[in-house]
Amino acid sequence: MKLVTINKEGKHVLGVKVEKCLIDLDEALKVSPNNQVHTNIMDVIAGGHKATTALENYIANLPTEENRTTYLxxxxxxEWGPCVTEPNKIICVGLNYRKHADETNSPYPEVPILFSKFNNALTGHKCEIAVPKVTQRLDYEVELGVVIGKEAKYVSKERALDYVFGYCTANDLSARDLQKRTNQWLLGKTCDDFSPIGPYLVTADEVGNPNNLQLKTFVNGEKRQDSNTSDMIFYVDEIVSYISQHMTLTPGDVILTGTPAGVIIGYPREKRVYLKPGDVITVEVEKLGTLTNRLIEEK
Known part of the structure; x- marks a missing residue:
């Protein structure tokens, strides 16, 4: 199932992708009421299999003709919102692709390098993102996003994927000058709207193996990144297990698993042309959808 967030009248509304359309659950429930169906993406995630099954059954039994136009x-x-609206944590993994480490002349990490983003960084598909005045070196990073579905603590690698609700496409926007200012990367990673995710949150059963998915980035139509999650140093099961040894993961937590080669900072210095207002960045992950954002000047 592909779940979405629709921004409507100042609130987040749950939607579900069907064929070429979206079902607006808020409108659908006015046509066909059902108190077993959650209307908030965070409640669906926390409800797990029971919640998604109820949602699937509800959609399968919606009226086929009458009033369809009101909810399709x-x-x-x-207007899109982030596919996960209120994660308790956004945990990121740095230098997790072999070729990306190679292009930045960095040694392969022996354990996952973790840092965080905050909810102020969340935004959605087709939302405009203001380039902060404090950076001159804004970079893109296509990433596989992992969304936790069950509380996880001291989880083994063998069981780790059982705790994953689903996956999404993400862009870990990075202000390299701020990131490199100190040994801590946080400042350059969590400016406002620096973590667009979506358009879809795709349930794990539709994705299969997360360690074999194509990832691509386009800037103004030019391909910049083209890789596969198989190049990750630490796979999804290892990452989830490792994080759970040190903190409790809760439903809705988002893990960004690193970016492949092709980022601007990986270019020779004389060829680095950083992102600027007016640029359009599109990132995509196989099976998860295409996420596009346009950069604007900060007012």
Missing amino acids: KNEEEV
Whole structure:
């Protein structure tokens, strides 16, 4: 199942992708009420299999003709929100692709390098992102996002994927000048809207093996990144297990698993042209959808 967040009238509304349209659950429930169906993405995540099954059954039994136009929305017409709206934690993994480590002349880490982002960084598909005045070196990073579905503490690698609700496409925008200012990367990673995720949160059963997915980035239509999650140094099961040894993961937590080669900072210095207002960045992950954002000047 592909779940989405629709921004409507100042609130987040749960949506579900069906064929080429989206079902607006808020409107659908006015046509066909059902108190077993959650209308908030965080509640669906926390509800797990029971919640997604109820949602699937509800959608399968919606009226096929009458009032369909009230709850079926064209993807081009909606205002998108982040596919996960209120994660308790956003945990990121640095230098997790072999070729990316190679291009930056960095040794392969012996354990996952972890840092965090905050909820202020969240935004959605097609949302404009203001380039902060404090950076001159804004970079893109396509990433596989992992969304936790069950509380996880001291989870083994063998069981780790059982705790994953689903996956999403993410762009770990990075202000390299701020990131490199100190040994801590936080400042350059968590400016406002620096973590667009979506458009879809795809349930794990539709994705299969997360360690064999193509990732791509385009800037103004030019391909910049083209790789596969198989190049990760630490796979998804290892990452989830490792993090759970040190902190409790809770439903809705988002893990960004690192970016492959092709980022601007990996270019020779004389060829580095950083992102600027007016640029359009599109990142995509196989099976998870394409996420596009346009950069604007900060007011």
